Structure formats: C-alpha cells, structure tokens
Amino acid sequence: xxxxxxxxxxxxxxxxxxxxxxxxxxxxxxxxxxxxxxxxxxxxxxxxxxxxxxxxxxxxxxxxxxxxxxxxxxxxxxxxxxxxxxxxxxxxxxxxxxxxxxxxxxxxxxxxxxxxxxxxxxxxxxxxxxxxxxxxxxxxxxxxxxxxxxxxxxxxxxxxxxxxxxxxxxxxxxxxxxxxxxxxxxxxxxxxxxxxxxxxxxxxxxxxxxxxxxxxxxxxxxxxxxxxxxxxxxxxxxxxxxxxxxxxxxxxxxxxxxxxxxxxxxxxxxxxxxxxxxxxxxxxxxxxxxxxxxxxxxxxxxxxxxxxxxxxxxxxxxxxxxxxxxxxxxxxxxxxxxxxxxxxxxxxxxxxxxxx
Numbered sequence: 001x002x003x004x005x006x007x008x009x010x011x012x013x014x015x016x017x018x019x020x021x022x023x024x025x026x027x028x029x030x031x032x033x034x035x036x037x038x039x040x041x042x043x044x045x046x047x048x049x050x051x052x053x054x055x056x057x058x059x060x061x062x063x064x065x066x067x068x069x070x071x072x073x074x075x076x077x078x079x080x081x082x083x084x085x086x087x088x089x090x091x092x093x094x095x096x097x098x099x100x101x102x103x104x105x106x107x108x109x110x111x112x113x114x115x116x117x118x119x120x121x122x123x124x125x126x127x128x129x130x131x132x133x134x135x136x137x138x139x140x141x142x143x144x145x146x147x148x149x150x151x152x153x154x155x156x157x158x159x160x161x162x163x164x165x166x167x168x169x170x171x172x173x174x175x176x177x178x179x180x181x182x183x184x185x186x187x188x189x190x191x192x193x194x195x196x197x198x199x200x201x202x203x204x205x206x207x208x209x210x211x212x213x214x215x216x217x218x219x220x221x222x223x224x225x226x227x228x229x230x231x232x233x234x235x236x237x238x239x240x241x242x243x244x245x246x247x248x249x250x251x252x253x254x255x256x257x258x259x260x261x262x263x264x265x266x267x268x269x270x271x272x273x274x275x276x277x278x279x280x281x282x283x284x285x286x287x288x289x290x291x292x293x294x295x296x297x298x299x300x301x302x303x304x305x306x307x308x309x310x311x312x313x314x315x316x317x318x319x320x321x322x323x324x325x326x327x328x329x330x331x332x333x334x335x336x337x338x339x340x341x342x343x344x345x346x347x348x349x350x351x352x353x354x355x356x
Contacts, residue, residue, distance in 0.1 A: 028221075080102055240256070
C-alpha cells in the first residue's frame, strides 16, 4: 500500500563496483534524501565498496546535520561539502579525526583555526559555478596563515564545477596553478566534481604528483536506471459517468471512465516538479502547455498504466493521488502495482526493497 522503490540488488551492486573500479580514489556523495535510497543505506554501501577492496578513502555529505546518520555506518573519513561557517557547532569528539571541513572564505579559516587548531580542511577555490570559494589572492593569504598553524592538516583543494556542456579542463588546470602558486602547506590532493572520465584520466596523468579524488553522487547511485523500478499501489477504483462531481474541489467528470486512487502524493514529492535546467524552446513550450492543462484540470501524471502516462484527475493529495482513466482503458484492480516515473533526488519512498 505504498510508493515503493525496488532495486535489482545484483545489478545495482555490479554498477557500483564498475564505477569504483573506473574512478580510483572515489568519494561517494551521500546527501539530501540519499538520492531516494536514504543516507544510511548509502553509507553502508560505501563501506561495502571499501570492504570489497575498492579505493574509497572518504564519504562526502552535504551538511553537518547529516553526519549522525552516516558516521556509524561508514568508518572512513567524512567530508562535509557545505563550507564551514562560524555559527556551525563543531561535532563532538566521537568523530575523532575523521572529519574534514570545507573552507571557502578566509575569515572562516581564521575562525576555524581558533576553534580547532588541529582541524582537517580542504580549501575551496571559486570556479565558474560562482557558488562558494576563495579567489587566487585569498588562497595566497590562506597559505600564509596556515604556515603559522602547523597543527592544521590541509587535505587538499576543492573544485566544484558546473554541469554545463563543454570541457572544464582548462579552468581546472588554471585553478590548480593558483593553488600551487599559493604554496599551501601539504597540498597534494585535488577534490573535483563533474569532470568527465576522459578529463579525470588526463588530470591524473598530467598532475601525477597530486592525488585526484572525484566526488560522485548521481552517476554512482543512479547511473544504472535499469536496476531501479518505482511502483505505486492502487488503493481504490470508482466507475464514473460524465458530469458527476468528485474530489476536494467538486470537479466534474469530463466523460465516462474510472477514477483511481493510488499511493503517492505531495508528501512523497509527487506533483512537486523541480526545475530541470532545460532552457530550450521545446522545454519552455512544454511548460506553457502544462500550465494550460492545469487550468483545465488535465495534467499528465507520472503514473503509467499499460505503458501510457495517465492524467491526474485533480492535484495530488498529501499521501495519495487521483487519476482519471477514460472509458475503454484497462482498469487495474485494487491492490495492483502501477509504474511511476519520479525524480529520485526529490522523492521520499515509503519502502525501498533491495532484491538479492
């Protein structure tokens, strides 16, 4: 009776191992909703990769608040991707020296050195993402500051690159040159996101004196969509005739058919569409079309029956959705499972089933 993610265990594990083999020094990313799997499960699976001999030196989380959910299931180093700020309370000693802070501002580095003179840090350099990071000048000043605090461990340079198409290799080499010029003490590692496999291979070859650590989330956990299946349970089925009223807003049925009540609603993320980043004319036209359908009460849902996406009869409820099936369509029975297409990073599943 739930929104369920079913994972083909052998196929998914084979994919994880393939990615780990292709990316020495892999840093799995476990953040947010755990890409639909949950943070705890991803932490355990990262530990499983390491136990099976793969080079997985650290696990990256998004925020300090996520650390408790993963720290007891993953026993290696923990990198927090969100830069440390002075208002962040440092975790207790139970994490020991496993914790690595990301520092993106010179003033924060000064505060952190005062709060913990033995902290482990990666210094984030500003990229064309323009999200977090130091300038070349600030990196140089950070180097001067760090040389006065020998107790701090500099774990490397962090580069968070855009997803936009095109090579970012030239930018990466320029930013690494900035870090080398800053003479950061102990700098020997570069942590990178969103480089292609070819770019990572070239980087490792041309910067053989550095350890390259690729941070990978989506391509690792969600890279083989064929191993994942999302289904919803049919909770109720009602035959309806044209003109009958239904739902919270008293809408009228446009023609004879059936109303289906299925599991999955706004509490799961169903119907809460996040921007995709597609700015093409076709994508904008589709958005306008969806707006018109919404005004008329006919919106294509993510639920499919017999391979065809069906329409929402009305906006999704918190834990269930109502679909309209026109006359002549196959009508599933109460208790049947139907397919659902979701955005995994924005969906909370009731149940995750991992097959053997």
